[in-house]
Amino acid sequence: MRRVKIGDIIEITTSKGLAYAQYTHRHKQYSALIRVLEGLFESRPKDFATLVKQRHRFVTFVPLQAAVNREIFSIVGNEEVPEEAKEFPIFRAGVIDQETMKVATWWLWDGEKEWRIGELTPEQRSFPIASVWTPVALVQRIESGWTPETDPFT
Numbered sequence: 001m002r003r004v005k006i007g008d009i010i011e012i013t014t015s016k017g018l019a020y021a022q023y024t025h026r027h028k029q030y031s032a033l034i035r036v037l038e039g040l041f042e043s044r045p046k047d048f049a050t051l052v053k054q055r056h057r058f059v060t061f062v063p064l065q066a067a068v069n070r071e072i073f074s075i076v077g078n079e080e081v082p083e084e085a086k087e088f089p090i091f092r093a094g095v096i097d098q099e100t101m102k103v104a105t106w107w108l109w110d111g112e113k114e115w116r117i118g119e120l121t122p123e124q125r126s127f128p129i130a131s132v133w134t135p136v137a138l139v140q141r142i143e144s145g146w147t148p149e150t151d152p153f154t
Contacts, residue, residue: 002075004032004064009048009077012139016040019142022052023064024081025088027111030132032064035085036142048077058147059089061132072135091130092120096153103153125149 004023012019017040025033035056045051067073088111094103107114109130117124126149133141140146148154 001069004068004075005078007078007081008075009052009079010034010064010068011044011074011076012036012135012142014040014139014143016143017042018044019139020045020048020051020076022056022079022081022085024059024085025111027061027088030061030130033059033061033088034064035059036138040142044076048079052079053082056085058141059128060138061130062135062138063132067135089128092124092127092148093130101153120154125154 006023006026008023010021010023012021019040020037021034022037023032023034027033036058037051037056038054039051064073068075091109091111092106093109093114094106096102097104105116105118106120106124107116108124108127120127126147128148129151
């Protein structure tokens with residue numbers, strides 16, 4: 001059983017092709033933070049160094065080691081995490097109002113502390129959402145083209 005390590009490139013099989021992510025941070029509560037890279041591929045790219053330098057689609061937490069252990073995801077390489085992805089991102093979080101199905105009051109979180117902000121600014125709409133996704137949920141979001149900006153609860 002291979003242990004995941006920072007920089008690992010993860011191959012994710014979807015119904016629309018192969019997707020790739022890079023493991024960038026480990027958080028004691030939320031586990032593995034990955035950045036899902038742009039593009040879907042018919043076959044495995046030969047050059048991950050170029051792929052990881054591109055802007056990512058989104059970042060999220062996943063139970064990465066468990067997914068690798070169960071062979072749901074595969075480790076296919078390891079590359080240096082790009083400078084712009086080395087800093088832990090600021091996440092947004094909120095409680096969905098069951099009547100409106102929207103979040104009215106948002107909080108920001110930097111991995112250690114959180115603070116209330118109320119409504120999101122246009123810039124904050126692109127912040128990742130603080131949650132841990134199952135491998136199935138991750139694949140569904142990749143297939144649908146999901147991004148934090150298009151999240152239906154925002």
